[in-house]
Amino acid sequence: MCGIIGYAGPKNIESILLVGLERLSYRGYDSSGIAIISDGELSYWKKTGKIRELEKMLRNLSIKGSIGIGHTRWATHGEPNEMNAHPHLGPNKKVAIVHNGIIENFSVLKEELIKNGHIFRSDTDTEIVAHLIESYMDLGLVQAVESATTHLKGSYAIAAIAEAEPDKIVVCRHGSPLIIGLGKGENLVSSDINAILPHTKQIVLLEDDELAVITPSKVTYKIINGKAITKKSQHIRWDALTQEKSGYETFMLKEIFEQPNVIRQLISKMVVADKQIKLKHIKLGQKDLASITRIIIQACGTSWHAGLYTKYLMENYARILTEVDISSEFRYRQMLTHGNDVVLALSQSGETADTLACLREAKSKYFKVLALVNVKGSSIDRESDGVMYSYAGQEVGVASTKNYVAQLVAMYLFSLHMGRIKKLISPQELAEKISEIKRIPDHIEHILAQTDKIKAIAKKYANSQEFLFIGRGVNYPSALEGALKLKEISYIHATGYPAGELKHGPIALIDSKLPVVCIAPKTHTYEKMLSNIQEVRSRKGRTIIVASESDTELPKYADDLITIPDVSEDLTPILVAVPLQILAYEIATQLGCDVDQPRNLAKSVTVE
Ligand code: AGP
Numbered sequence: 001m002c003g004i005i006g007y008a009g010p011k012n013i014e015s016i017l018l019v020g021l022e023r024l025s026y027r028g029y030d031s032s033g034i035a036i037i038s039d040g041e042l043s044y045w046k047k048t049g050k051i052r053e054l055e056k057m058l059r060n061l062s063i064k065g066s067i068g069i070g071h072t073r074w075a076t077h078g079e080p081n082e083m084n085a086h087p088h089l090g091p092n093k094k095v096a097i098v099h100n101g102i103i104e105n106f107s108v109l110k111e112e113l114i115k116n117g118h119i120f121r122s123d124t125d126t127e128i129v130a131h132l133i134e135s136y137m138d139l140g141l142v143q144a145v146e147s148a149t150t151h152l153k154g155s156y157a158i159a160a161i162a163e164a165e166p167d168k169i170v171v172c173r174h175g176s177p178l179i180i181g182l183g184k185g186e187n188l189v190s191s192d193i194n195a196i197l198p199h200t201k202q203i204v205l206l207e208d209d210e211l212a213v214i215t216p217s218k219v220t221y222k223i224i225n226g227k228a229i230t231k232k233s234q235h236i237r238w239d240a241l242t243q244e245k246s247g248y249e250t251f252m253l254k255e256i257f258e259q260p261n262v263i264r265q266l267i268s269k270m271v272v273a274d275k276q277i278k279l280k281h282i283k284l285g286q287k288d289l290a291s292i293t294r295i296i297i298q299a300c301g302t303s304w305h306a307g308l309y310t311k312y313l314m315e316n317y318a319r320i321l322t323e324v325d326i327s328s329e330f331r332y333r334q335m336l337t338h339g340n341d342v343v344l345a346l347s348q349s350g351e352t353a354d355t356l357a358c359l360r361e362a363k364s365k366y367f368k369v370l371a372l373v374n375v376k377g378s379s380i381d382r383e384s385d386g387v388m389y390s391y392a393g394q395e396v397g398v399a400s401t402k403n404y405v406a407q408l409v410a411m412y413l414f415s416l417h418m419g420r421i422k423k424l425i426s427p428q429e430l431a432e433k434i435s436e437i438k439r440i441p442d443h444i445e446h447i448l449a450q451t452d453k454i455k456a457i458a459k460k461y462a463n464s465q466e467f468l469f470i471g472r473g474v475n476y477p478s479a480l481e482g483a484l485k486l487k488e489i490s491y492i493h494a495t496g497y498p499a500g501e502l503k504h505g506p507i508a509l510i511d512s513k514l515p516v517v518c519i520a521p522k523t524h525t526y527e528k529m530l531s532n533i534q535e536v537r538s539r540k541g542r543t544i545i546v547a548s549e550s551d552t553e554l555p556k557y558a559d560d561l562i563t564i565p566d567v568s569e570d571l572t573p574i575l576v577a578v579p580l581q582i583l584a585y586e587i588a589t590q591l592g593c594d595v596d597q598p599r600n601l602a603k604s605v606t607v608e
Pocket of ligand 1: 300301302303346347348349350351352355398399400401488602603604605
């Protein structure tokens with residue numbers, strides 16, 4: 001997934017493109033570049049590394065121009081280096097394009113073009129498209145882009161500029177997002193609304209197989225290789241999300257510490273008068289919801305872990321059969337429907353390609369699709385039949401923290417609501433559970449006060465080569481999430497396992513060098529966890545135990561102990577997530593890793 005920005009207008013184009021790229025860097029940040037047409041001449045600059053490297057390169061150049069495009073990359077084809085950075089140009093360097101997506105037939109196209117004498121500088125699929133467009137430029141830029149797309153299979157969002165037509169940007173999309181911003185005497189295009197909002201709140205969503213011609217004074221639309229169309233604009237009510245660290249060293253740390261207020265805000269949005277749960281944007285009536293016989297949750301990464309947690313709750317409180325699938329798997333399996341099934345997509349960004357593709361596939365099979373997203377106006381938000389929001393605010397850190405905890409709380413409340421409307425939970429029980437979850441933010445604050453203690457533990461284990469995380473029941477997903485948090489920001493190999501599985505193989509890993517994070521708060525499987533911890537210790541494994549504060553037994557078996565306040569079993573994963581986030585954060589910081597933008601990752605994975 002990459003980020004695209006384009007500007008047509010009289011303002012300082014270099015700064016508009018660079019600031020836009022900064023806002024898009026969550027989509028990929030291994031290299032970036034811009035191309036501008038100035039006095040009829042096409043110029044371009046590109047640089048490996050974060051956007052700031054490109055900024056340094058441009059610092060002393062006084063770049064003028066009214067038409068330009070920019071790109072920040074997450075490498076799909078070709079390693080992250082200058083040659084593979086976008087923009088890519090045609091053989092005569094008269095056309096420049098930026099692209100988000102994957103051209104699945106690029107090898108065949110590349111071979112054909114090489115046979116016709118084309119020479120390529122990069123290993124990317126995008127460069128093929130630039131060559132194709134330039135080869136059709138005798139038709140004019142619009143038709144050249146349209147003709148090029150007839151060769152392409154896969155997903156693309158393309159922005160193209162040409163020296164021969166210095167007054168326009170031609171953009172088109174198939175499978176990757178593009179949003180147009182309509183300003184006064186200026187217009188923009190971007191992969192993400194957030195890069196546009198500082199300039200204008202009047203936007204147009206380009207749909208698949210649509211093309212737009214953007215000049216400073218107007219934007220026209222057509223179907224790719226089809227007729228002209230008119231598009232309705234919409235006025236966005238919310239402001240561009242600010243990306244301020246507010247005094248914290250990193251966005252991730254800020255977002256970890258925002259969690260208490262995020263949960264307070266979420267509860268205030270989902271709970272009415274401390275005794276009722278409201279789902280404002282779920283368009284299904286209570287009768288429809290109560291008649292659901294199966295929920296299939298599909299998600300990726302951390303959101304998938306939240307889905308695994310939801311299964312326990314939904315089956316426990318609402319007695320609804322709940323399956324949980326990784327989106328990239330569910331999508332390519334037989335989606336069998338029987339009875340009244342609903343597919344539930346969980347996604348922070350609302351743009352994850354695998355999850356979005358699954359949602360579309362399920363809708364084509366006549367499933368009702370619900371979603372829980374954090375980003376309003378995202379594709380999954382717009383395309384689901386009913387949506388819940390996690391209200392976590394913008395999550396800039398690539399490693400999801402506050403949104404994960406918000407997902408758990410939202411799914412807890414959703415499961416209670418489903419249980420209530422099926423009359424499996426009494427109003428009294430619901431009120432009691434609401435009152436308990438309203439104390440969660442205070443408990444999180446209590447845990448956050450232990451940061452220094454967790455930091456000391458992190459220091460002790462920061463040079464370990466690998467970690468094992470184990471948990472049971474609702475804390476099996478906690479083990480998976482703890483392992484993912486650690487590996488994605490510290491690059492240390494870590495695995496999460498259901499503790500009961502240890503004896504079926506992973507126990508072979510246990511030795512005096514292996515730290516095992518044992519997630520063992522007071523739950524109905526506590527005794528079993530105690531036995532697993534004994535198994536680890538009898539093989540000299542080093543135990544970092546996460547226990548309930550009132551526990552006096554487990555500390556005897558802990559090399560290091562982290563405690564969480566005593567809460568009902570189903571709420572323990574919400575609390576457990578926080579010390580494991582801090583542990584991962586402190587280890588990664590010890591190792592000098594970039595916790596906000598870890599290598600190889602991006603915040604929103606908009607390619608499959
Ligand atoms: C989370 O820490 C990871 N960065 C990643 O696994 C993420 O959860 C996954 O890509 C799904 O993203 P989504 O929630 O935006 O769909």
